[in-house]
Amino acid sequence: MAKYTKRRRIIQGLSLLVLASIPLRLLCFDFETDSIRAYGAEFGLSTMFYPLFAIVGLLLYVVILSMKKGRIFCSHMCPMHMFLETVNSSGNRNSGRRPLLVWGLAIVLSLFLAEVILSFFLPISRQVVLVGEGHRALIGIGAAIFLGLLGLFVHYQESFCKRGCPYALIQMLLQSDRTRYMEFSNPEKTCTNCRGCDNVCPFNLRARFESRGTDCTNCNLCAEACEVELGAGNTLFHLIDAQSVEDSVFR
Ligand code: SF4
Numbered sequence: 001m002a003k004y005t006k007r008r009r010i011i012q013g014l015s016l017l018v019l020a021s022i023p024l025r026l027l028c029f030d031f032e033t034d035s036i037r038a039y040g041a042e043f044g045l046s047t048m049f050y051p052l053f054a055i056v057g058l059l060l061y062v063v064i065l066s067m068k069k070g071r072i073f074c075s076h077m078c079p080m081h082m083f084l085e086t087v088n089s090s091g092n093r094n095s096g097r098r099p100l101l102v103w104g105l106a107i108v109l110s111l112f113l114a115e116v117i118l119s120f121f122l123p124i125s126r127q128v129v130l131v132g133e134g135h136r137a138l139i140g141i142g143a144a145i146f147l148g149l150l151g152l153f154v155h156y157q158e159s160f161c162k163r164g165c166p167y168a169l170i171q172m173l174l175q176s177d178r179t180r181y182m183e184f185s186n187p188e189k190t191c192t193n194c195r196g197c198d199n200v201c202p203f204n205l206r207a208r209f210e211s212r213g214t215d216c217t218n219c220n221l222c223a224e225a226c227e228v229e230l231g232a233g234n235t236l237f238h239l240i241d242a243q244s245v246e247d248s249v250f251r
C-alpha cells in the first residue's frame with residue numbers, strides 16, 4: 001500500500017474514532033449541566049466559545065487546505081467516501097454480492113451516523129427510555145435522520161457527492177490552478193487500456209479523462225491500480241501540486 005494511502009487510512013480511522021466518541025459521550029452537549037464535554041474537559045456557558053471556536057477553526061483549516069489540496073475532506077474524512085471505496089472497489093463493483101453489501105453497509109452506517117447526531121445531545125440510555133415511553137418527537141427525528149442517510153447511501157451514492165454535497169459546492173468555488181490535481185499522462189503510450197484505474201475509482205469517474213475535474217477527490221487509488229498493471233514504480237497517474245509545477249518550470 002502506498003504511503004499516501006496508508007496516511008489516508010490512518011486519518012479515516014481517526015475520523016471514525018472521533019465520531020464514535022460521541023455516542024460514548026466523550027464529546028457531547030450535556031443538557032443537565034448546560035455544558036459541552038470534550039474528552040474529559042467541561043465547558044460551561046461562560047467558556048463554551050472555546051470548543052465552538054475550535055470547531056470553526058477546524059472547518060476553516062479544512063477549507064483553506066482544500067484550496068491547495070483539493071477534495072481532501074472527501075478522501076480523508078468523509079464516511080460516504082469510505083462507503084464508496086468499499087462498494088466500488090474492483091472486487092465488489094461488478095460482483096453479485098454488491099447490492100447486499102450496499103444495503104448492509106448503508107444500514108450500519110446510517111444507524112451509526114444517526115446515533116452520532118442524536119447522542120451528541122442525548123445519551124443512548126435516555127434515548128432508550130424516551131423511545132420506550134413512545135416519545136414521538138424523538139422517534140420521528142431519529143427515523144427521519146436514519147431514512148435520509150439510508151437514501152443517500154443506497155440511492156444517491158456518488159451522485160450526492162458530485163451534485164448535492166455542500167462541501168462539493170464550496171470546493172468548486174475554491175478550486176484554482178494552484179489546487180492539487182491528479183494528472184494522467186501517457187507519453188510513451190504504455191497504457192494497456194486494462195481499465196484498472198476506472199474499476200477502482202470510488203466516484204465512478206473514467207480516471208484517464210476525468211481525474212482533473214472538480215469531482216476527483218485525489219484519493220490516489222487510480223495511480224495505485226495503474227502501478228499494479230504496469231509494475232512497481234510505474235504509473236501513468238501523478239498527484240500534481242502547484243508548487244511542483246512551479247519547480248519543474250524553473251528547473
Ligand atoms: S480519478 Fe483517481 S484520484 Fe480521482 S477520485 Fe477517481 S480514483 Fe481517486
Ligand code: SF4
Nearest residue numbers: 191192194195197226
Ligand atoms: S490502469 Fe494504467 S494501464 Fe490500465 S487503463 Fe488505467 S492508465 Fe491504462
